[in-house]
Amino acid sequence: MPIPRMEKIIPVLKREVKKxxxxxxEVVAAKGHDPFCILISPMLSLRTKDATTAAASKRLFRVADTPRKIVALSHSRIEKLIYPVGFYHTKARSMKKTAQVLLEKYRGKVPDTIEKLxxxxxVGRKTANLVVSLGFGKDGICVDTHVHRISNRLGYVRTKTPHETEFALRKKLPRKYWQDINVLLVTWGQNVCAPISPRCSVCAIRPWCKRVGVGKSR
Known part of the structure; x- marks a missing residue:
């Protein structure tokens, strides 16, 4: 019986993304931060480069790394700590509202189910999946634009939105890969499989890629 494509692709990606x-x-989770910090980091990262998000997260968590500490900060103080992440006004407001709800409804604890998150x-499904996966070690499939794009480009799924991709992967992707798929495809999407003009000539998983929708490539 032929080995399924993902059984070949995942080990290659695990080796290659180390570069x-x-x-x-993933960095926040690896440093041992609790689920609250893992919840906040994706909020900061939306439409913001990783380097900017990393610096903002470090500044914020140095001052406030719990819901109670976030609520104690003024809106302007949170803005100053997370600037210059994109939409920092809105993100500061959302973070404080989220922290307040956690205090009022969950005694300051982050819930461990996607439905409650x-x-x-x-908080959308992408962030919720990250929290249950990285924060609680439960199975979740976090689908962002990279995971959505590459899953379709590979020809592994045929979907129109990240939401559809998540549920398609839940049906098709072996559960043992659920927690790995996000970091692997996000890293690959940021460095090799770009939205426009992907670097197909140096792509280690090209032998298994159907290159769906790819026109110009490098």
């Missing part, structure tokens, strides 16, 4: 920087949320202000 590149690790996405910021997505009820928090500013």
């Amino acid at each position: 590149f920087h690790t996405p910021i949320v 997505v009820e928090l202000p500013g």
Whole structure:
């Protein structure tokens, strides 16, 4: 029986991504931060470069790394700590609202289910999956633009939105890869499989890629 493509692709990606920087949320998790910090980091990272997010996270968590400490800060103080992340006004407001809900509804603890997490202000399924996966060690598939794009480009799924991709992967991707798929495809998407003009000539997984939708490449 032929080996399924993902059984070949995942080991190659695990080897190759070591050449590149690790996405910021994985760095936060690796440093032993609790689920609250893992919840906040993706909020900061939206439409913001990893280096900027990393610096902002470090400044913020040095001052406030719990819901109670976040709530105690003024809105302007939070803004100053996270600037210049994109949409820092909105993010500061969402973070404080989320921290307040955690205090009022969960006694300052981060819930460990996707269903409860997505009820928090500013938290979507992408962030919720990251929290349950990295914060609690549970199975989750975090799908951002990179995971969505590459899963479709490989021809592994045929979906139109990240939301659809998450559920398609839940049906098809072996569970043992659920926690790995995000960091692998995000890192690959940031460094090799770009949205426009991907670096196909140096792509280690090209032998298994159907290159769906790829026009110009390098």
